[in-house]
Amino acid sequence: MVDMDTTTGRKSSGPVIRTSALTRTFTRGKQTVEAVRGLDLEVHDGELVALLGPNGAGKSTTLRMLTTLIAPTSGTAEVAGFDVVRDQRAVRQSIGYVGQGNAAAHQQRGRDEVVSQARAHGLSRSEANRQADELLETFDLTEHAMRPVSTLSGGQRRRLDVAIGLVHQPRLMFLDEPSTGLDPQNRVNLQEQVRRLNRDLGTTIVLTTHYLEEADAIADRVIVIDHGLVIADDTATALKAGLGDLVSLGFARPQDASAAAARAERLDGASVTTTGTSVDIRVPHGRDLAPSLVTDLASTGTPAQRIEVVSATLDDVFLHLTGRSLRESNQTSTDSTTDEGEAA
Numbered sequence: 457m458v459d460m461d462t463t464t465g466r467k468s469s470g471p472v473i474r475t476s477a478l479t480r481t482f483t484r485g486k487q488t489v490e491a492v493r494g495l496d497l498e499v500h501d502g503e504l505v506a507l508l509g510p511n512g513a514g515k516s517t518t519l520r521m522l523t524t525l526i527a528p529t530s531g532t533a534e535v536a537g538f539d540v541v542r543d544q545r546a547v548r549q550s551i552g553y554v555g556q557g558n559a560a561a562h563q564q565r566g567r568d569e570v571v572s573q574a575r576a577h578g579l580s581r582s583e584a585n586r587q588a589d590e591l592l593e594t595f596d597l598t599e600h601a602m603r604p605v606s607t608l609s610g611g612q613r614r615r616l617d618v619a620i621g622l623v624h625q626p627r628l629m630f631l632d633e634p635s636t637g638l639d640p641q642n643r644v645n646l647q648e649q650v651r652r653l654n655r656d657l658g659t660t661i662v663l664t665t666h667y668l669e670e671a672d673a674i675a676d677r678v679i680v681i682d683h684g685l686v687i688a689d690d691t692a693t694a695l696k697a698g699l700g701d702l703v704s705l706g707f708a709r710p711q712d713a714s715a716a717a718a719r720a721e722r723l724d725g726a727s728v729t730t731t732g733t734s735v736d737i738r739v740p741h742g743r744d745l746a747p748s749l750v751t752d753l754a755s756t757g758t759p760a761q762r763i764e765v766v767s768a769t770l771d772d773v774f775l776h777l778t779g780r781s782l783r784e785s786n787q788t789s790t791d792s793t794t795d796e797g798e799a800a
């Protein structure tokens with residue numbers, strides 16, 4: 457049941473984001489690109505959600521519709537209880553958004569940039585100063601606050617961007633590829649700050665990423681997007697557990713491998729591949745099942761000479777769902793975006 461606040465017209469319960477059959481197409485010359493194709497999505501207060509997918513999957517387009525930067529082609533989206541087409545202003549006031557690339561002006565000092573953004577959001581000078589100091593502290597930027605933005609490292613600048621996105625204390629924050637281009641140390645540092653923002657302040661966060669490790673490490677929920685469609689939506693743990701572990705066995709003779717494969721086929725949910733003297737078994741809870749399987753095989757005269765158990769990764773999940781590796785899709789993608797077809 458959704459209650460309506462009659463003074464603001466804002467819904468006071470229900471998901472903070474709700475989309476229904478949301479689509480966005482772009483026209484490139486004679487070509488039509490269906491960037492987002494029928495997205496049905498609900499995000500609840502306090503969640504940290506990662507939209508994960510290869511380059512060109514439709515992640516940024518989704519975020520740009522949810523933040524009112526571009527209009528949907530069809531379907532509906534409500535953010536913080538407001539319609540992204542009809543109530544653009546209210547949506548914008550309710551959210552923070554950090555797009556790709558750096559927002560901060562390069563010659564300004566970091567602190568001045570945060571203060572002026574806070575002032576632009578209507579805070580008084582003293583409130584803006586206080587807010588800036590708090591945010592700089594939160595993002596470990598206090599000691600760099602008086603330096604021109606152009607002299608900050610990539611990681612510091614990205615953290616400054618996130619701080620600026622928070623000046624008006626939104627309950628809902630959108631981050632478009634926050635850690636792309638950062639070195640591993642700065643990436644981990646930024647991820648920690650994002651996690652802290654969600655955990656300590658309860659800010660709902662929706663971020664896009666094509667880093668598997670990032671989605672796995674920080675998100676409560678991972679929404680995997682490919683070719684404009686949601687192909688999986690769950691916790692990273694559940695997505696990986698659903699696929700199961702890979703139990704790899706090696707035998708002395710091909711006939712032993714065949715016998716072991718026949719035995720493994722009887723395991724619930726197992727998918728078995730035999731190559732010469734090797735047997736690969738993808739099976740839920742493989743790590744737990746492996747010892748008894750190996751004992752069983754030894755007792756029936758087909759002892760394994762090699763055993764390896766590898767837990768599933770999100771890349772395995774993506775590979776299973778699409779037949780492609782997300783890592784390789786990211787590396788080989790030459791897809792590029794143009795400004796053609798942009799909505800006001």
Ligand SMILES: Nc1ncnc2c1ncn2[C@@H]1O[C@H](COP(=O)(O)OP(=O)(O)OP(=O)(O)O)[C@@H](O)[C@H]1O
Pocket residue numbers: 482483484489490491509510511512513514515516517518664666791792793794795796797798
């Ligand atoms: N303004 C635009 N004009 C034309 N095509 C566009 C535009 N914006 C996006 N596209 C196309 O829509 C598809 C989805 O792009 P989008 O940027 O949403 O993907 P993404 O998943 O965010 O990728 P990345 O990780 O590279 O940012 C791509 O094929 C892209 O080229």
